[in-house]
Amino acid sequence: MKESSIAIVYTCASLFFLMLVSCANAHFPANESTYLNFHIPTNLRLNASWPHVSSMFGRLGHGPEGRLVLPVKFLSKNRKLCNSNLDQMEVIKELHIPEDSGAPFMLLVERGDCTFVKKVRNAQQLGAAAVLIGDTENNFIQNHTHMDERLRLPDDGSGHDISIPSVMISKNEYHAIHQIINNKKNFTGVVVSEIAWHTPKFDNKVEMDLWYSPIDTHTKEFIASNFSSIARAFDLNDKSDESTWDYELNLLRFQERPVLLDGKALGCIGNEDAPDEPCYKLCTNGGRYCHVSHRHTDGKDIVVEALRRLCITKHYKHPKVYWDYIDQFSNLCWDSDYFANEKCVKDAYLHSNIDDTIIEACIADSGSPEKDEENTLLQHSLDMQMYHGIHQSPFVTINHDVSQIVSWNGLNSEAVLIALCETFSYGEKPHVCYACMRCGDPVACAQRSPMTCLSDDGVEKEDPNAHKQGNHDSNNDGKKHRHSHWGRWIFGLMLIGGTSGGAYVYYKKQMELNGAGSGLGSYSLQDAFLSEST
Numbered sequence: 001m002k003e004s005s006i007a008i009v010y011t012c013a014s015l016f017f018l019m020l021v022s023c024a025n026a027h028f029p030a031n032e033s034t035y036l037n038f039h040i041p042t043n044l045r046l047n048a049s050w051p052h053v054s055s056m057f058g059r060l061g062h063g064p065e066g067r068l069v070l071p072v073k074f075l076s077k078n079r080k081l082c083n084s085n086l087d088q089m090e091v092i093k094e095l096h097i098p099e100d101s102g103a104p105f106m107l108l109v110e111r112g113d114c115t116f117v118k119k120v121r122n123a124q125q126l127g128a129a130a131v132l133i134g135d136t137e138n139n140f141i142q143n144h145t146h147m148d149e150r151l152r153l154p155d156d157g158s159g160h161d162i163s164i165p166s167v168m169i170s171k172n173e174y175h176a177i178h179q180i181i182n183n184k185k186n187f188t189g190v191v192v193s194e195i196a197w198h199t200p201k202f203d204n205k206v207e208m209d210l211w212y213s214p215i216d217t218h219t220k221e222f223i224a225s226n227f228s229s230i231a232r233a234f235d236l237n238d239k240s241d242e243s244t245w246d247y248e249l250n251l252l253r254f255q256e257r258p259v260l261l262d263g264k265a266l267g268c269i270g271n272e273d274a275p276d277e278p279c280y281k282l283c284t285n286g287g288r289y290c291h292v293s294h295r296h297t298d299g300k301d302i303v304v305e306a307l308r309r310l311c312i313t314k315h316y317k318h319p320k321v322y323w324d325y326i327d328q329f330s331n332l333c334w335d336s337d338y339f340a341n342e343k344c345v346k347d348a349y350l351h352s353n354i355d356d357t358i359i360e361a362c363i364a365d366s367g368s369p370e371k372d373e374e375n376t377l378l379q380h381s382l383d384m385q386m387y388h389g390i391h392q393s394p395f396v397t398i399n400h401d402v403s404q405i406v407s408w409n410g411l412n413s414e415a416v417l418i419a420l421c422e423t424f425s426y427g428e429k430p431h432v433c434y435a436c437m438r439c440g441d442p443v444a445c446a447q448r449s450p451m452t453c454l455s456d457d458g459v460e461k462e463d464p465n466a467h468k469q470g471n472h473d474s475n476n477d478g479k480k481h482r483h484s485h486w487g488r489w490i491f492g493l494m495l496i497g498g499t500s501g502g503a504y505v506y507y508k509k510q511m512e513l514n515g516a517g518s519g520l521g522s523y524s525l526q527d528a529f530l531s532e533s534t
Contacts, residue, residue, distance in 0.1 A: 027047060027048050027049070028049065028196055028198070029048075029049070030200065030201040030425075031200050031201060031202050031203070031399075032049065032200055033054055033197060033198070033199070033200045033399070033400075033401045034049075034052065034054040034165070034167055034195065034196065034197045035049045035194070035195070035196040035197070036049055036050040036052045036167055036169070036193070036194070036195055037049060037050055037193070037194045038050070038177075038191060038192065038193050038194070039069070039192045039193070039194060040190055040191060040192035041180065041191070044176070044177070044180075044191070050169065050173060051169070051170060051173070052167040052168060052169050053152065053153055053167060053168040054152065054153065054165075054166075054167050054197075054401075055116060055120070055152065055153035055155075055165070055166045055167065055168075056152045056153060056154055056155045056159070056388050056389050056390075056402055057116075057117060057120070057153075057155040057159030057160075057162045057166075057389075057402075058120060058159070058162040058163060058164050058165050058166055064198070064199055064404045064405070064422075065196075065197060065198035065199065066196070066197060067194065067195070067196040067197075068104075068106070068129055068130050068165070068194065068195050068196075069192065069193070069194045070104050070105055070106050070129055070130065070192065070193065071105050071106070071190055071191065071192050071193075072105070072106045072107075072108050072132060072177065072181070072191040072192070072193050073095045073105045073106070073107055073108065073181075074107070074108045074109075074178065074181050074182075075091065075094060075095070075107070075109075076094070076182075077094070079109065079110045080109060080110045080111075080112055080113045080114065080119070081107070081109040081110075081119045081122045081123060082113045082114035082118060082119065082122070083122070084118070084121075084122055084125075086122070086126065088126070091126050097127070104127075104129045105127075105128060105129065106128060106129060106130040106131065106132055106193055106195070107123040107126070107128040107130075107131050107132070108131075108132045108134060108174075108177060108178065108181070109123065109131060109132070109133055109134070110133070110134050110136050110174075111133055111134060111135050111136055111137070111168065112136065115156040116133065116153045116154065116156070116166065116168075117155060117156045117158055117159040117162065117389075118156070119131065119133060119166075120133075120159075120162050120164065120166045121159075121161065121162055123164070123166075124162060124163065124164050128164065129164055130164050130165045130166065130193075130195050131164065131165075131166040131167075132166075132167060132168075132169060132174075132177075132193065133153070133166060133167070133168040133169070134168070134169055134171070134173075134174025134175075134177075134178065135168055135169065135170050135171055135174065136171055136174065137171060138170060138171060139170050139171045139172050152387060152388055152389075152400070153166065153167075153168055153389075154386065154387060154388055154389025155388070155389035155390070155391070156389055157389065157391040157392075159389070165195050165197060167195065177191055199398075199399070199401070199422055199423055200399040200400075200401055200423070201399070201423050201424065201425060202399055202423070204248075204251065204428075205250075205251050205252070205253055206234075206251065206252055206253070206398065206399060206420050206423045206424065207253045207255070207398070207399050207400065208252060208253070208254050208255070208396065208397070208398050208416075208420060209255045209256075209257050209396070209397045209398075209400070210223070210254070210255070210256055210257065210394060210395075210396055211257045211258075211259050211385070211390050211393060211394060211395040211396075211397075212256070212257075212258070212259060212393045212394035212395070213258065213259055213291065213294075213302060213306075213393050214258070214302055214305045214306055214309065215291075215294045215295055215297055215302050215305075215339070216393055216394060217295075218394065218411065219393070219394045219411065220330055220334060222394075222411050222412065222413065223326060223330075224326055224327050224329075224330030224331070224334075225327050225330070225331075226413055226443050227413050227416060227443070228323040228326055228327055229443050229446045229447050230413055230416075230417055230432060230436070230442060230443060230446045231252055231254055231319065231323060232319065232320065232323055232446075233430065233431075233432035233436075233446045233451065234250065234251045234252035234420075234430055234432065235249065235250045235251070235252070235319055235320070236249040236250070236251060236430065237249045237250065242318075242320075245318055247317055250319055251430050252319070252420065254319065254322075255313065256309055256310075256313065256322075257381050257384065257385070258291075258303070258306035258307075258309075258310075258378075258381055259385060259390065259391075259392075259393040259395070260289050260290065260291060260303065260306070260378065260381065260382050260385065261282075261289075261290040261291060261292070262290075262382060262386075263279065263283045263285075263287040263288045263289055263290045264287075264288060266279065266290060267279075268282065268283045268287035268288075268290055269286055269287035269288065270286070270287060271287060272286070272287045272290075272300075281293060281298040281299060281300055282298070282299035282300060283299065283300055283303070284300050284303045284304060284307075284369035284370075284375070284378075285367060285368075285369055285371065285372065285373060285374065285375050285378070286371070286372030286373065288374065288375070288378075288379075289303050289369075289375065289378045289379075289382065290303065291303050291306075295336050295339075296336035297336045297339045297340065298340070300369070301339060301340035302339075303369065303378070304340070304363075304369050305339070305340075306378070306381075307363055307366070307369065307375065307377060307378055308345070308359060308363065309322075309325075309326075310377045310378070310381065311358075311359045311362035311363055311366070311377065312325055312354065312359060314362060314377070315358050315359070315362060316354065321352055321353060321354060324351065324352035324353070325348055325349070325352040325354060328347070328348040328351040328352055329345070329348045332344055332347055332348055332351075333345060333347075333348055362377075366378075367379075394411050396411065396416065396419075398419050398420060398423060399423055403416075403419045405418055405419040405422070406419050413442050413443050414439075414440075414442050414458075417432070417433070417436065417437055417442050418437055420433075421433035421437050431451065432446055432451060435450075435451040435452065435453065436451055436453055438453075439453035439457050439458065440453070440456075440457040440458020440459060441453075441457035441458035444457050444458075445457060
């Protein structure tokens, strides 16, 4: 008994050492967000990451970077794991998990029949620490890098409660692992896998996508004249000589992406023209791209503004043009009275050095919002939204991955700046990171020349007179007195004006009636006040 115990300990120690050596030798590219490999059996182990697709949900419970090395288990009776009502005791017996203490494991499931989120949630509830999803249809899967932003397992909109990592592997890899577990080719049927993750780092740049609606109040307050100041600081070009501007020296590749409603899925196609139709004034392009009306602004006008910004980004690579337009539009046109005002938009163009003919041509050429046709720019954004499973606004991805810093701290300039700066290698961050990243007010810091953080930046100033009863009452009394005084004046003027106007209309009507010989009394003073002539 003692010898067998020693043998078990020795075997476990050997396996642990083998895994450590494998982890040390494995190459985890900096520009990929996740890493996948297998250590038992050894014939599955690669010197690089296995091809896989990572998810847009999960991992938050494990922090921004980490690694799991665990055995892989499989439920033969519930391969797709779409049933949320599995018997916990039966699962424990099938997976050979100790009833009292449990044992961490990864769960292998098949793709299909339900969303990725539901599969991973069910696995999480069964005690899995990670999930491998086998694609039973497709063989070609390429690791995610900055070259292909589409490769992601989408969130179905409910994935906020998922805290474990999940990746998808292709058909061939899935069948190879499944066969080993079933046939016990390595004499034990044990498969040990490694999943690792970190913040992806691209070479000398960072890519940020902000998914939001142009009418969103919170995002407008964040972006206009606030984050825009920080974004400008990532452009290392000489600001005094625009003729020498170099695209490669702009270290922040920012992309605004609209969060839209799919008109086809909502049944809006052909149901948006008349006032009695359900999608009236909500959609463009014959009902294809929609947005709810908000702040007294029609949804279709919000979609057009989103398209306008996509065209600006497409035709003007210099970030100054885009940020100037955002600041100008937010200051001049964001209110509902001017949001869709053509003159106001042209004023924003003028202040931003944008040729309005280029943007209007882009809007028309990509698929006119007034026509029943697909718009290539809006369709691409809608497709990306569906691929990523993005349903909320605002939503931030950095290097095409969910930013955990922003997810935890919310959309504010300080959190976003930290998240952007963390994607650069040690010592290679742009100057705004070193000067303002830990500043209480990074926007004020970035706006100074040279960039400097002051000790009282971001410090909330206390009002010493707040909540004092006497001051509060006197202020209220003063306000009441002033309101009462001005109210009497305004009411008096309205009464005099209304009476005079009504009397004048009454007089005119009487004259007309007398001239027509139809007598007096058929047109009352009440009619005069209700007349459109007033």
